[in-house]
Amino acid sequence: MMVFCFMLSAERINAQVVIGSLDVPQEFSILELINENDKGLRLPQIETTAQRDAIFTNAPGFQSNPLAQGLQIFNMETNCVETWNGSKWISPCKTFPTDSSGNYLLSGKTCFDVKRIQLPECPVLSARTDDFANTKSYTYTFSNLASFTNLEFDVIDGDNLIVIRSINITNKTFTLTFRNDINAYATGKNKGNAYKFTIIAKFKNASGQDRQITLDAFVHDCGCSSPVS
Numbered sequence: 334m335m336v337f338c339f340m341l342s343a344e345r346i347n348a349q350v351v352i353g354s355l356d357v358p359q360e361f362s363i364l365e366l367i368n369e370n371d372k373g374l375r376l377p378q379i380e381t382t383a384q385r386d387a388i389f390t391n392a393p394g395f396q397s398n399p400l401a402q403g404l405q406i407f408n409m410e411t412n413c414v415e416t417w418n419g420s421k422w423i424s425p426c427k428t429f430p431t432d433s434s435g436n437y438l439l440s441g442k443t444c445f446d447v448k449r450i451q452l453p454e455c456p457v458l459s460a461r462t463d464d465f466a467n468t469k470s471y472t473y474t475f476s477n478l479a480s481f482t483n484l485e486f487d488v489i490d491g492d493n494l495i496v497i498r499s500i501n502i503t504n505k506t507f508t509l510t511f512r513n514d515i516n517a518y519a520t521g522k523n524k525g526n527a528y529k530f531t532i533i534a535k536f537k538n539a540s541g542q543d544r545q546i547t548l549d550a551f552v553h554d555c556g557c558s559s560p561v562s
Contacts, residue, residue, distance in 0.1 A: 376407045376414065385415070385422070396420075425487070429535050432544035437481065439534050439548040441473030444557035449520040456556035464557075465515050470497075473532050473548065475505040479539040489531040494518075494552060507532060511552075519552045527553035 349358040354367035366374055379385045385408055388395055395401050402419040413426035448463035455461075475484060486500050486507040497510035509532075512518060519528055528551065535545045 376405055378407045378409055381410045382408060423485075427535075429543040429545040432538060432546050434479070434538070436477060436479035437534070437536070437538070437544070437546050438476045439473055439532055439546050440476065441532070441548065441550075442471050443548065443550040445519075445550070445552040446557055447516040447519045447522075447552065447554050449516055449554045452521070452523050452555055454523060454555070461556045463516070465511065469513065469515065470508055470510040472506050472508040475507075475534045475536075477505075481536045481538055482541075483535075483537045485535040487533045487535070489533065492528040492530070494528055494530055507534075515552065520554050522553040522555070524551075524553055524555050527551040527555075 349363055349365075351358045351365045351367060354365075356365075356367065358365050385406060392401075399419065401417055404417040406415055407413070408415050408424070411424065411426060413424045415422045415424045417423075442464070445464040446461050447465060448458065448461045451458045473486075475486075484502055484505065486498075488495060488498060488507075488509060494511055494515065495509050496512050497508075499508040499510075500506075501508075509530075522528060530550055530552075532548045532550065533545055534547075535543070538544045
């Protein structure tokens with residue numbers, strides 16, 4: 334019996350696990366947590382940023398270990414989930430001061446018409462363009478008149494308009510792909526209650542300071558000939 338137990342403990346087990354359901358796990362996942370929408374995954378809670386950074390000394394070799402990439406904690410000082418990306422901690426909650434130098438710019442389409450119905454306050458339907466008729470993907474570009482480093486892109490999409498985000502740091506571009514049913518989804522949205530999303534570019538400026546710039550964009554069932562209210 335002892336030999337059998339030793340053999341079991343020494344054997345490497347590769348398995349996919351589903352907790353909370355008898356469903357078969359997806360082929361791309363190693364662990365799935367299923368619940369009745371009233372429970373969640375609790376990450377390790379670390380009280381301060383200084384305590385988080387103590388991992389560098391408590392676990393020698395952490396910063397150079399590629400297996401550490403993807404490690405997640407909840408930082409109670411910043412009230413946000415943070416992930417180690419192999420060189421630094423990154424966080425979806427992190428915001429930088431807005432750059433006001435004029436040396437950095439985000440550009441791309443900011444007004445989208447789904448062209449579904451005629452609303453009283455909008456241009457006539459026949460004069461409008463369906464901005465999603467030929468493509469669901471649009472690209473935004475970061476341009477600069479001064480040097481920069483550590484460029485990152487993000488998008489605030491509270492209305493669930495975006496399904497795919499593609500970043501090309503070399504070309505300084507951020508491509509967003511909208512949901513397939515975007516036209517039906519935004520039907521009847523006028524300029525007063527348009528769906529809104531915000532593109533964010535975060536970077537270090539020429540002085541090495543953390544900065545960000547943003548670009549607001551709107552999706553509605555109305556022409557783009559006049560500004561969104």
